[in-house]
Amino acid sequence: MEPRRREVVGLMAGCLALLLAMRSMVVAMIVAVGVGRPRHLPDRTFRLDFHTKRANLRAMIYSSDTTCFNQIRMYRATFDKLCHMLDTIGGLRATRHMLVDEQVAMFLHILAHHVKNRVIQFEFGRSGETISRYFKLVLNATIRLQSLLLKKPEAILEDSNDHRWKWFKGCLGALDGTHIRVQVLAAHKGRYRNRKGDITTNVLGVCSPDGQFIFVFPEWEGSAADGRVLRDATTRPHGLRVPLGNYYLVDAGYSNCQGFLAPYRGQRYHLNDWRQGHQPQTAHECFNMRHSAARNVIERCFGILKLRWAILRSPSFYPVRLQNRYIVACCLLHNLIRREGVQDPLDEQLESFDIEPATDENMPIVPLETTDVWTNYREQIANEMFADFVAQR
Ligand SMILES: *[C@@H]1O[C@H](CO)[C@@H](O)[C@H](O)[C@H]1NC(C)=O
Numbered sequence: 022m023e024p025r026r027r028e029v030v031g032l033m034a035g036c037l038a039l040l041l042a043m044r045s046m047v048v049a050m051i052v053a054v055g056v057g058r059p060r061h062l063p064d065r066t067f068r069l070d071f072h073t074k075r076a077n078l079r080a081m082i083y084s085s086d087t088t089c090f091n092q093i094r095m096y097r098a099t100f101d102k103l104c105h106m107l108d109t110i111g112g113l114r115a116t117r118h119m120l121v122d123e124q125v126a127m128f129l130h131i132l133a134h135h136v137k138n139r140v141i142q143f144e145f146g147r148s149g150e151t152i153s154r155y156f157k158l159v160l161n162a163t164i165r166l167q168s169l170l171l172k173k174p175e176a177i178l179e180d181s182n183d184h185r186w187k188w189f190k191g192c193l194g195a196l197d198g199t200h201i202r203v204q205v206l207a208a209h210k211g212r213y214r215n216r217k218g219d220i221t222t223n224v225l226g227v228c229s230p231d232g233q234f235i236f237v238f239p240e241w242e243g244s245a246a247d248g249r250v251l252r253d254a255t256t257r258p259h260g261l262r263v264p265l266g267n268y269y270l271v272d273a274g275y276s277n278c279q280g281f282l283a284p285y286r287g288q289r290y291h292l293n294d295w296r297q298g299h300q301p302q303t304a305h306e307c308f309n310m311r312h313s314a315a316r317n318v319i320e321r322c323f324g325i326l327k328l329r330w331a332i333l334r335s336p337s338f339y340p341v342r343l344q345n346r347y348i349v350a351c352c353l354l355h356n357l358i359r360r361e362g363v364q365d366p367l368d369e370q371l372e373s374f375d376i377e378p379a380t381d382e383n384m385p386i387v388p389l390e391t392t393d394v395w396t397n398y399r400e401q402i403a404n405e406m407f408a409d410f411v412a413q414r
Contacts, residue, residue, distance in 0.1 A: 074146055078123050081130075090366065093129035094329045095354070099361045100125070103354070110169065111162030119147075119155065127152065128159035132351060135331040137338065157343075163350040170353040172233035176267050185315045186230050188406055192282070193263070194235055195270040195319040196227040198247040199327075201239075202336040203344055215243035222341065224348055225250045227261060227269060228322045230315070233359050234352040236261050239345040247274045251281070270316040277399055278391045284309045284316075285403075300414075307410050308403035321371060326355050328367050 082089050086096045093100060104122050107113040115121050127145055130136065138149050145152070174193040181187040200221035205213050213220045221243035227236040238254045238261070251271075254261045263269065263280035270282050273290065277283035284290050285305040290313050301307040327333045330351045337344050358365065 074123065077145065078126060082122070082126050092133065093126060094133045094367075095129070095358050096361075096363060099358055099363075100129075102361070103357060106166055106169070107159065107162045111165045113159060113162040118151070124155045124159050128156055128163075129354075131156060132330045132332045132347065132354075135335055135337075160343075160347055160350055163353060164346060166353060167349070170356045171237075172229045172231075172235045172356060174229060174235050174267070177230065183230070185311075185318075188311050188402065189268075189270065189282070189315060191267050192230075192315075193267050193269055194227060194229040195316045196225065196236075196251070196261075196281075197272060197316075197319045197323070198223050198225050198250055198274075199323045200224070200243055201333050201344075201348060203243075203341055204336045204338070205341060209242075212242040212244050219243065220336070222345070222348075223247070223250055225254050225261075226319060226323060226352065228319050230318060231359070232318055232322050232325075233356045234322065237349050237352045239348040248276065251275060255280075270312060270319075272316060276391055277395060279395050282312070282399060282402075284312045301407070301410065304400075304403040304407035307407040308399070311406055322355070324371050325365070325367050326351060328370055329355065329358075 080088070081092050082100060083097060089095070089097045089100065095103070100122075104125050107125060108115075108121050113121055113124065123145070127141060127147070130144075131141060136144075138152055141147070141152050142149055147155075177183070177186045177189050177192045179190055181190070186192065200215050200217075200219065201224055202219055202221050203213060205220060210220055213222065215221050215223070222239060223241045223243050223245050225236075225238040225241075225247070226234060228234050236254070238250065241250045241253070251261075255263075268280045268282050271277075273284050273286050275281055275283050285308060288303075288305050288309050289299070289301075290309045301310050332347065333351060339347070
């Protein structure tokens with residue numbers, strides 16, 4: 022090669038090296054920008070994506086636990102766990118357009134604030150069609166976590182010393198119905214109108230003594246009596262099963278029968294009745310007082326559920342079939358959050374929130390079979406309680 026040619030080639034190689042060096046510097050700078058994040062959160066949630074939408078998501082979810090809780094009603098660690106579960110078990114996939122965490126955040130934000138699709142379009146910079154498609158995808162993935170997130174019932178043991186539950190050996194928890202408002206066609210309103218005149222569905226919820234859902238059954242219209250919903254739930258395949266020797270606490274809207282322990286009718290019952298220092302005078306009153314204190318867990322469960330997810334507090338924009346599915350999803354998320362065991366700000370808020378009053382006794386009862394054995398069983402518990410109460414006095 023002649024000298025002049027060699028010089029040119031050398032110069033070109035030099036330029037190329039310089040360019041490569043500059044490129045890696047730029048890459049290093051870009052990476053450095055993405056590094057200002059809390060160390061304890063795993064990388065997955067921060068996969069580098071320099072799209073402006075990611076910045077929005079970062080501000081909403083990852084900047085602090087306070088904003089995260091305000092936006093999606095759970096803390097960052099719980100959110101991250103949820104994304105991980107949906108990804109690995111629920112089969113939710115990142116797409117070219119949206120990573121898993123953004124899909125999940127959008128879904129939770131809709132449940133938490135019941136915002137209209139149009140508002141989400143603005144907040145997340147996505148089209149209406151995209152939002153509703155991803156909403157359904159995340160919903161289905163969440164429901165696939167059902168067997169994992171629903172609480173497995175555990176009976177109260179003989180030697181339990183929980184002051185609320187020790188009276189109820191073998192008890193698995195409490196159940197009740199709650200009404201959730203819906204929008205339906207005028208032609209269907211009759212079936213959905215409950216006794217207070219609201220258009221609702223009647224959702225049966227069963228929870229454990231520690232306030233996690235064991236079973237949720239959202240399929241009935243608001244006009245259905247609680248007892249009827251329960252009867253349907255217990256006779257369906259994959260419905261509610263109560264093993265022999267176990268039972269749930271129910272209110273006076275249900276009949277007292279095998280597997281479901283109800284209070285005595287026509288007696289003092291509600292917690293408020295006992296707050297003014299009134300002391301039980303009979304075994305039945307004593308039973309009702311203790312029953313009410315323990316059964317209250319299901320009222321609290323529903324109360325916190327509705328406090329957390331605004332979509333359950335006002336008539337939904339969604340069709341009933343979809344609504345039934347996201348009611349279940351809300352309960353599953355409730356369990357996940359309770360399970361994390363971190364202090365839940367909603368526990369305190371609940372005190373000032375007006376829990377819907379429990380079913381009154383004038384509800385028509387749809388009898389499941391009442392048996393003498395079961396009636397005597399209740400009598401026996403009541404007598405033991407009262408004997409104990411008198412002895413302690
Ligand atoms: C979600 O599940 C429902 C019921 O199983 C199904 O009809 C629907 O097509 C699913 N939607 C998506 C987006 O996968």
